[in-house]
Amino acid sequence: MLPYPLLSASLVLMWLALNGFTLGHLLLGCIVSVFASWGMAALRPAEPHFGKWYLLPKLFAVVLYDIVLSNIAVVWLIVTGGRRERRSGFVTVPLDLENPIGLAVLAVVVTSTPGTAWLEYNSVRRTVLIHVLDLVDEAEWQHLIKTRYEALLMEIFR
Amino acid sequence: MSTMEHAGDLPGWVALLVSAFLVIGAGLTLVGTIGFARLPTFYERIHAPTLGTSWGTGGIVMASMIFFTVLSTRPVVHEILIGIFVTVTTPVTLMLLARAALHRDRSEGNPNVPAEAPAEDPVPGE
Numbered sequence: 001m002l003p004y005p006l007l008s009a010s011l012v013l014m015w016l017a018l019n020g021f022t023l024g025h026l027l028l029g030c031i032v033s034v035f036a037s038w039g040m041a042a043l044r045p046a047e048p049h050f051g052k053w054y055l056l057p058k059l060f061a062v063v064l065y066d067i068v069l070s071n072i073a074v075v076w077l078i079v080t081g082g083r084r085e086r087r088s089g090f091v092t093v094p095l096d097l098e099n100p101i102g103l104a105v106l107a108v109v110v111t112s113t114p115g116t117a118w119l120e121y122n123s124v125r126r127t128v129l130i131h132v133l134d135l136v137d138e139a140e141w142q143h144l145i146k147t148r149y150e151a152l153l154m155e156i157f158r
Numbered sequence: 159m160s161t162m163e164h165a166g167d168l169p170g171w172v173a174l175l176v177s178a179f180l181v182i183g184a185g186l187t188l189v190g191t192i193g194f195a196r197l198p199t200f201y202e203r204i205h206a207p208t209l210g211t212s213w214g215t216g217g218i219v220m221a222s223m224i225f226f227t228v229l230s231t232r233p234v235v236h237e238i239l240i241g242i243f244v245t246v247t248t249p250v251t252l253m254l255l256a257r258a259a260l261h262r263d264r265s266e267g268n269p270n271v272p273a274e275a276p277a278e279d280p281v282p283g284e
Contacts (some may be wrong), residue, residue: 017236071186071213074205078193088202090272111249114190114208117201118249119256129272131256133205 001034003041008033048101051158059152063109066148074114077134089135090119093142094127097150102157109149116141172228176221183217190214200259204252211248215241 002008015029077086097103103121106128110118115133122128132141168176186209193206219237226234263271 014236014239017239067212071209074193074209075186075189078189078196078206081193081196088199090201092272107249107253108246111252112208112212112245114212115205117204117208117252117256119253119260129260131201131204133202 002037004037007040008037011036046100049099049158050156052155055152055156059105059109059149059156062148062152063113067113070113070115074133077115086133087135088131088133089138091130091132091135091138091141092127093130093145094125095121095146095150096126097154097157098126099153099157102153105157106145106149106153110145168225168228172224176225179217179221179224181217183214183219183221186210186212186217187214201256204256208248208252211244215244 011033012026012029015032016025019025019029095103095106097106107118107121110116110130117131119129119131130141130145135141190206190209193209194203197203197206219241223234223237260271260274264274
């Protein structure tokens with residue numbers, strides 16, 4: 001009946017947050033969440049294995065801080081547009097992280113940080129190609145992604 | 159829904175805070191769209207709209223949360239859902255566009271994009 005109880009509960013909560021709490025919406029939300037979790041089960045997603053899940057808030061704080069800084073940096077780049085010699089380019093980052101959910105989170109982090117974009121992941125070589133708007137030093141970006149995000153993600157997702 | 163429904167009912171400092179977040183959010187989105195139009199190459203251009211999908215959305219969502227929380231005197235937090243959905247769906251479209259561009263550049267033999275690493279047969283010891 002409920003293959004993903006946590007997902008179903010979150011969906012009901014989300015439904016009520018969006019529609020306001022009434023008995024009718026509680027019922028409707030429950031029906032929606034049951035069907036949605038069946039749909040999810042049909043997709044057969046990989047089971048998440050959490051390691052040190054309590055590090056999630058730390059990752060969240062680090063990412064939020066970095067997004068603020070990179071927002072400022074990219075705004076500066078666009079506003080001062082072309083007055084300074086700027087080079088953008090591709091960087092291939094070798095990854096040790098293999099957990100699919102960890103990789104998905106890393107893709108979200110890299111993409112939502114303005115100035116870096118996750119382009120493609122090669123699962124055989126375990127490398128990811130990213131594009132950097134203001135590329136000064138490739139090794140610096142590889143180091144940043146590996147130490148700042150990947151190390152933390154590898155502790156969170158086993 | 160509530161007795162206070164007009165922006166004029168807001169205390170001054172709340173109005174200031176809401177305006178500040180709104181201007182930051184809208185300003186970032188505007189700069190993002192300008193960059194989208196002005197940056198020279200496709201791969202550079204995909205970076206600009208992420209201003210709008212990160213703190214652009216974030217600022218407007220914060221403003222909305224503060225505004226409606228104060229007006230209806232109960233916490234209104236479902237805007238967070240908007241932020242979450244925008245954040246988790248952005249990489250999907252971005253990767254779709256970027257990989258399509260990569261595929262085209264590679265098949266055209268554009269020297270400015272890195273060649274595709276062979277998917278099979280990894281180099282031993284790598």
